[in-house]
Amino acid sequence: MAMHLDDAQLSRLEDHLTEAFGAQQVQVTAHEKLSGGAIQENWALDVEVSGGPRGGNHALVLRTDSASGVAVSHSRLEEFELLQAAWQAGVRVPEPLHHSRDYSVLGKDFCLMRRVEGTAVGQKVVKDESLAGGDREQLAETLGRELARIHTITPTTHSFGFLDLPEDAPAPHQLRTLYGYVDAVDGAQLALEWGLRWLHLRLPENEEVVLAHRDYRTGNYMVDETGLTGILDWEFSGWSDPHEDIGWFCAMCWRFGRRDRPAGGIGSRESFYRGYCAESGRVIDPAKVYWWEVFAHLRWAVIALQQTDRYLSGEEATLELGLIGLRLPEIEIEILNMTAPGQALPGHVDAETAA
Amino acid sequence: MTPDRPDAAALLATARSLLKDKILPAVPDDRRLDMLMVLSAMGLAERALSDSTDALPLRQEARLLALGGEQGGAASLAGAIRAGTWDDPATADPLYRALVEDTRDRLARANPKYLAAFDAGR
Numbered sequence: 001m002a003m004h005l006d007d008a009q010l011s012r013l014e015d016h017l018t019e020a021f022g023a024q025q026v027q028v029t030a031h032e033k034l035s036g037g038a039i040q041e042n043w044a045l046d047v048e049v050s051g052g053p054r055g056g057n058h059a060l061v062l063r064t065d066s067a068s069g070v071a072v073s074h075s076r077l078e079e080f081e082l083l084q085a086a087w088q089a090g091v092r093v094p095e096p097l098h099h100s101r102d103y104s105v106l107g108k109d110f111c112l113m114r115r116v117e118g119t120a121v122g123q124k125v126v127k128d129e130s131l132a133g134g135d136r137e138q139l140a141e142t143l144g145r146e147l148a149r150i151h152t153i154t155p156t157t158h159s160f161g162f163l164d165l166p167e168d169a170p171a172p173h174q175l176r177t178l179y180g181y182v183d184a185v186d187g188a189q190l191a192l193e194w195g196l197r198w199l200h201l202r203l204p205e206n207e208e209v210v211l212a213h214r215d216y217r218t219g220n221y222m223v224d225e226t227g228l229t230g231i232l233d234w235e236f237s238g239w240s241d242p243h244e245d246i247g248w249f250c251a252m253c254w255r256f257g258r259r260d261r262p263a264g265g266i267g268s269r270e271s272f273y274r275g276y277c278a279e280s281g282r283v284i285d286p287a288k289v290y291w292w293e294v295f296a297h298l299r300w301a302v303i304a305l306q307q308t309d310r311y312l313s314g315e316e317a318t319l320e321l322g323l324i325g326l327r328l329p330e331i332e333i334e335i336l337n338m339t340a341p342g343q344a345l346p347g348h349v350d351a352e353t354a355a
Numbered sequence: 356m357t358p359d360r361p362d363a364a365a366l367l368a369t370a371r372s373l374l375k376d377k378i379l380p381a382v383p384d385d386r387r388l389d390m391l392m393v394l395s396a397m398g399l400a401e402r403a404l405s406d407s408t409d410a411l412p413l414r415q416e417a418r419l420l421a422l423g424g425e426q427g428g429a430a431s432l433a434g435a436i437r438a439g440t441w442d443d444p445a446t447a448d449p450l451y452r453a454l455v456e457d458t459r460d461r462l463a464r465a466n467p468k469y470l471a472a473f474d475a476g477r
Contacts, residue, residue, distance in 0.1 A: 188433035190356055191454050197436055259476035311361060311369075319369045322361050329359065329462035330469050336455050337477070341447050 003033050005043070005106075012105045013062075017047065017112075020098050024051035034061070040076075040235075041066045044115060061094065064110040074235045076109040077101065078162045082234045083113065085158055085211070091149045094230045118224030120232060125218050126256040126265040132227045140267030142228050143221065144275025147249070150231075151242045151280060153211035163238055169207045170241040174295065175199055181302045185309055191332040195298050198339040204243070204288045212240035217254040218264035246276065246284065247292025252334045253300050286346035294338050301331045356415040356457050357429045359465060364404040371397045411464060418453050 005013070010028050017026040030046040043062040049055050063076060074082070080099040087093055094113040101109055118131075125131060132139040155165060166173035175196070182192060214236040222229040248254065249272070255265035263272035273284055308325035310316045361369075375394055382390050423432055435441060441450050462470045 187357055187360075188429035190429060190433055190436065191458055193433045193436040194451070194454055197439070197442070201442070257472070259472065308360060317369060319366070319373050322366050322369050325360050326366075326465040329458050329465050332458045333455075333462055333470070333473055336451070336458055337473075341444060341451055 005031055009106060016100060016102060016105045017049075017098070020100070021049055021054040022052040023049045023054060026050070029057075031062075040064065045112075059115040060097065060112050061115045062110055062112055064106060064108055074162065074237070076111050078160070079234050080111040081160060081162075082211075082237050083111075085153050085160075086150060086231070086234070089149050089152050092146055092228055092230055093234075094232070116222050116230035118222040118229045120219060120222045122217075122219035122254075122256045122265070125221075125223055126258055126261075131223045131225060133225065136261075136267045137271040139223065139227060140263040140271040141275035143249070143264070144272040144277075145279040146228065146231055146275075147213070147216060147242075147245055148276045148279035148282070150213055150216075150245070151210040151282075155209055155239060158211070165209065165239050170209060170212075170239070170244065171199075171204050171207060171291065171295075174240065174244070175203070178295075178298055178302060181306070185302075185305045186312075189301075189305070191336060192298060192301055195294060195301075195332075195335040195339055199291065199295055199298070202291060202345075204241070204285075204291050207241040207243075209239050210242050211237060212242065212245050213237050214240065214244065214248070216245045216249050217251075218249075218256060218266060219254070241288070241292075242280075242282065243285065243288040244292045244295070246272075247289045248296045250289065251293045251296035251300075253297055253331060290338070290345050294335060297331050297335045297338075301328060301335070304328055304331065356419045356432075356453070358409075358412045358415065359461055362409075364401055367397060367401045367404065371401065411460060414460060415457060418457055422450060422453055 005028075010031070014026050014028055018024070027048045027050075028045055029048050030044075032044045034042040034044055041064050043064075045060045045062050047058050047060060049058065063079075065076060077099055080096055083093055083096040087096055094116045097112045097114060099109070099111040103109075119125065119128075129136075179196060182189065182196065213231070213234065215233050216231070220233040221231050249264050250262045250269060252259065255261060258265035261267055262269040276282070277284060304324050304327050307321050308328075311318070311321040311325065371394060374390070374397070379387070379390050379394070419429060419432065436450070441447055459470065462473075
């Protein structure tokens with residue numbers, strides 16, 4: 001799609017929304033393509049709704065697939081269902097308003113949600129101290145609470161037709177998947193094999209199964225001057241152990257250079273854990289978080305290898321993809337640093353010790 | 356203990372075509388000659404790289420040989436790590452040291468700033 005929706009598209013969209021919103025008329029008063037998102041296209045839409053239950057002016061985001069999707073990510077309908085579940089569970093997400101499979105409108109699926117203000121750019125969120133009222137520890141605690149709310153969605157409370165439960169338990173299931181991806185790319189990766197073996201020998205036991213966001217990190221939530229405005233990017237969500245999200249959020253590879261701030265490069269682990277434990281009443285097992293932090297680096301390494309393959313095969317020989325291959329030693333040095341022989345794992349944290 | 360890909364010559368070629376195809380047309384006329392000289396120097400560097408021996412893969416090969424003796428090869432070592440053949444501390448320790456040395460060697464090439472931050476932050 002181009003940088004603008006053409007008149008015919010806009011008019012079809014207006015007709016479609018008039019019906020969907022039970023309105024007399026819907027007018028798109030402004031629209032603009034938003035940056036970012038290799039997998040999706042996002043458009044900012046201002047609409048004026050006349051009549052019906054949604055009468056008034058609305059600032060919305062229209063989200064649809066871009067030309068080059070990733071096979072493992074969810075469709076827009078699936079993502080919409082996840083967003084609805086999160087919204088109903090009280091998670092701070094952009095309110096999901098409408099989903100359409102009517103291809104006559106834009107030629108593909110799309111969904112609409114309310115637009116939230118702020119920035120999601122990781123480097124900016126980490127560096128700009130004026131964001132979130134300047135209180136980063138508060139932001140880290142809030143993000144802990146929000147994650148706990150996501151984890152109230154479980155296979156007992158919800159079912160999603162497109163999400164499979166782990167065959168045995170989350171950690172061994174995810175590890176097998178990772179081995180499969182490593183085998184699918186060309187060439188032997190010794191440091192990654194070392195890391196995978198480390199994970200294999202220390203599989204966590206007594207895991208829980210909840211809805212894990214699976215990309216809960218700095219860069220995937222919106223923040224403005226007042227604080228957190230919305231959790232984004234639900235396309236990789238699935239059933240897993242709660243510690244997977246905690247480990248992903250704290251992993252060194254998502255701190256945007258702030259090695260000293262374990263909670264996503266913005267705050268302390270204590271603040272993040274405090275919010276999570278207070279909201280969920282769960283006990284965090286730091287040994288499990290540690291396992292998932294090592295896992296996080298291996299998962300990121302596999303993504304880097306897959307992107308490099310796309311460059312090498314000539315499928316998409318851009319400088320951006322080519323440079324991703326050179327990130328591999330950065331990821332591997334962190335894996336090795338966490339998995340030295342004889343290194344002990346950390347002990348338990350609950351609501352009391354985290355408070 | 357295998358070289359990172361893409362190699363420097365391939366990346367340089369990608370960078371050069373980005374400059375030539377996407378940036379050169381947008382450069383103001385009075386800077387066009389500068390850009391053409393940059394492109395020419397990059398092409399020279401690319402050809403020189405392709406025609407020279409890189410010492411890093413040789414160091415990697417030596418590390419692999421030191422670990423595996425005669426029946427080396429990165430693929431067979433990878434399989435052995437996965438099978439648990441190197442789990443025993445007597446073998447895990449030297450393997451780990453070789454992996455760290457190799458990764459630092461590659462990182463010093465790929466992103467020396469990251470390596471410095473890593474060393475300062477530990």
